[in-house]
Amino acid sequence: MTRYLVTGAGGMLGHDLLRILAGRDVTPLTRADLDVTDAAAVRDAVTGHDVVINAAAYTAVDDAESHEADAFAVNATGAGNLADAAAEHGARLVHVSTDYVFDGTATTPYAEHAPRDPLGAYGRTKAAGEELVLRHPSSTVVRTAWLYGADGANFARTMRRLAGERDTVSVVTDQVGQPTWSRDLAAAIVGLLDVDAPAGIYHGTNAGSASWFDFARAIFEGSGLDPARVLPTDSAAFVRPAPRPSYSVLGHDAWASAGLPAPRPWREALRAAIAEGALTA
Template sequence: MTRYLITGAAGMLGQDLQKALTGREVTALRRADLDVTDQEAVLAAVAGHDVVINAAAYTKVDDAESHEDEAYAINATGTENLARAAKQHRARLVTVSTDYVFDGNGTAPYEEDAPRDPINAYGRTKAAGEELALAAHPDGTYVVRTAWLYGAGGPNFAKTMLRLAASHETVGVVDDQRGQPTWTGDLAECIVALVDSDAPAGIYHGTNSGEATWYEFAKAVFSQAGLNPDRVTRTDSSQFVRPAPRPAYSVLGHRAWRDVGLEPMRAWQDALADAARDGVLEQHDNPESGR
């Protein structure tokens, strides 16, 4: 029987990974259970497992601008530690990365082999984590880039919109950033399917299909919650200046899935409808969530 280890198991994706692996032999380690920056602890934790799924990450994008060393320790060094341990114990590693490894200046979906060119500290640390893991365990590392995550197990944009709807008549949302809203439930199933398929190691893009702006996503969230989507008003990024610059265009291509005979994830609108039916948009916030 395949033995799985999940790091960052208390986060939004970590919780859905545990659901996706129900009935299998799983060790689920929270941040408090395993410090991925501790090389010896990582080596010991990986022993006895066949697949390691790394959902541990420093995801505070704005804070990373002034705490890049801390973010690097978790997102880069921690990922490298897991890759080295996986290689030593002959396990496969799936590490979750981000659309923020790209500059966001594109106009067509970023392919898996597009050059990394991050524009903020968080993106730099995640890009470094990809490179270090692939170098340390090239034949056994799967990098799954994702984006715009929402799920039941943590704070996220969709829940924020509904919380604001309870106290504001209208909610202003930017319409000049484009990406792919992605349900962690779908992403978890996609990661398990990738591992089960014995597809070759490498980079895959784990996002729901299609694309939207944050404004379009917010309107869809309102609609799914039975609220009037016209309460969402259009604004732009100049109204929300934050420490870390955001990519304007974060749409990821899904060629790698088809190349190995797997179907990319379904349309984001279909995922959101199912997520809403499952109660995912209800408020049950958990501080350990991730991108």
Template sequence: MGVVVRWLVTGARGMLGQDLVARLLARGDEVTPSDRDELDITDPRATSDAVAGHDFVANCAAWTAVDDAETREPAAFGVNAIGAASVARAAARHGARVVHVSTDYVFDGTATSPYREDGPLSPRSAYGRTKAAGEWAVRAEAADHLIVRTAWLYGAGGSCFPKTIARVAAERGALDVVDDQVGQPTWTGDLADLILRLADAKVPSGVYHGTSSGETSWFGFARAIVAAAGLDPEIVRPTTSGAFLRPAPRPSYSVLGHDGLRVVGVAPIAAWEERWKLAAGAVLGG
């Protein structure tokens, strides 16, 4: 009989958290799902009590309202930095390995080639600053850590770009989508699987990038979404970021490199087009 691995998952009702909990349960691990109603990760004592008795802590909890963070940065910092520090400190105290989910927004978005795991952080938004601070806190508080950066997440368990695009396309019959922001559409199911593969492989502590391979623009992704919804992709028209001004600056280039995964012998997530074709039915039907 194998050893049962015990996981605490914060942010368990979020899009990623749902997929991670489902995969852990499916393979027979012991899981404690926790969300904001059950655990305030900014409360050190409550967090320490919650972490006790677990082998892994996956911190999927985050303030992800990017534009709202511009005017409420202290609140975002509370969750993304202070909360991350609290989780990491508790994990270190109780001998658990912490897996902390971060973001492409820690970079400046001006690169022309994929960002390396050890590339300099230069966030341009409040959200990015608070997530960069969270990474620093995890490294400082827990020697045994995995920081997994991701980007352009979509999934069946929450609101996301594909669901919005499919709905608007059906309602309006045409839509404009920016073609000057490039990234890697990434299914939460694939990211959950990658987190488990990293944990199982007992990879060294450090930063890893959890995004699909390849790259496309929001326009390119929107065309693939509309096609998967059974509509004509030609109804999607390209436009520029200038047509959609928002409080928080969006990265023009969000492509993350996967050299760190290859070095430790863990395969990156496959090409985004392939993964979207597999995920589309569940995501658009969810």
């Protein structure tokens, strides 16, 4: 029987990975259970497992600008520790990364092997993590973006909350990406492991594209609320420490190359998430 280790098990994606892996032999480790920056502790944790799914990450994008060393410790050093330990013990590693490894200046979807060119500290640390992970030919990187789900803070749940607190909400139109249900990402990761898909880089986002404004309107509409309550604005109205990629659409060619189904459209996934109560605050 395959033994799975899931790091970052207390996060939004971690919870959905555990849901998808229910009934299997899984060791879930939260941040409190395992310090991924401790190489010796990581080696001990990986021992005896066949598969390691790394959902542990420093994801505070704005805080990373002033705490890059802390972000690097988790996103790069920690990822490298897991990759080294997995290789040492003959386990397969799937490491979750991000669209922030790109600069967002593209006008067509980023291919899996497009050059990394991060804009800010968070993206730099995740790009460094990818490089450390991919030193091992048996490792896989799955990049994702714009995640939302049932567990933890995220844009979709925030919109649902604000809908009950305000008459209108203003949302930017000049950032475009791929809203992605964490349950779909978890299922995709487990799916590629189940068929022993080739190692490498995959883009784990729902298909299609949208601005945050489009996404917010779809959340309102899918929740039975008036989408006209969502008003358009631009990024100049929300100045933040970390730069945001203006275009974060990722291509999905690797799934077809591995003989796996392409991710479903983001609107379809959002409808399913709402129907299952995944956005309930």
